Amino acid sequence: MPEGHTLHRLAAQINTVFAGHLWRVSSPQGRFSAGAERLDGQVPQHAEAWGKHLFVHLGPAVWQVHLGLYGAFSFRGDADFAAEATIGAPRAAAVTFEPAYDDGGWLIPEPPKGAVRARVSGRHGWADLRGPTTCAVLDLAEYQAVIGRLGPDPLRQGPPGQDMPSQETPAGLPGQGLRGRTEADLRGAFLHNLTRRRISIAAALMDQAVIAGVGNIYRAESLFLERLDPHTPSNQVAPERASALWDRLTEQLRDGVAEGRIRTVRTRGSRRHWVYKHQGTPCKRCGAVIEAAELVGRRLYWCPGCQRD
Known part of the structure; x- marks a missing residue:
């Protein structure tokens, strides 16, 4: 499943190629026909990500997308349509x-291929959405209800030393102030959420109501680097260690946005992760054998030698 950095990259790309310009929306598959009709012929104002959710604001309507395990956007266009080819679970080469254009000067898209839930077209290119878990049009109250159920997103902080979110919502649009806008607010919400749960810290990091945007890879790698036993009850993690974990996740997610992939081993070599999918091999830090086990329906990876506290 795409983790939070992917959704922030997706929001930034939609802002680059579609925001502020008229678009056309359809549902070639037919499963989003009513929603597409509401979005068609509108001007998308701003796209934002909160955790693993994408929200595109169009006045009183908000298009919500959750890619889930298999969802992805594919982008195609002419020389004036600068876009990464695919963002989401599948990967496709450009x-x-x-290019050919209609009488109005709009690029004519190629026929849809496969089960395209939604197609959005601008003057110079288009994007096809396939396989999402959620694809819906919300009103502002419904949008705020979704945001209200999500925990703090580390990527909605500004750069170190700044309090403004990394994706600032333009004036007049919702999204700011629902969870606090300073780094201290977001960190404090995360620490508070941990104190209210007795589940393991590994399970808590996958709970989007505790922290939004963290998935299986960031969960395993952050706990390893912070030497935290993944089975420790969340409410027993010391505040200073929980705060360090927040910092670690923030750093990792920002690296993911910058690089377009999850790479937590920062030294030279082909290895990208410390423990994720390395079960049965020696830990590169202590030599103990890395273990794996099912936890709340997902595979957990950890080093029993390093992660004992």
């Missing part, structure tokens, strides 16, 4: 094509 394919060249000869």
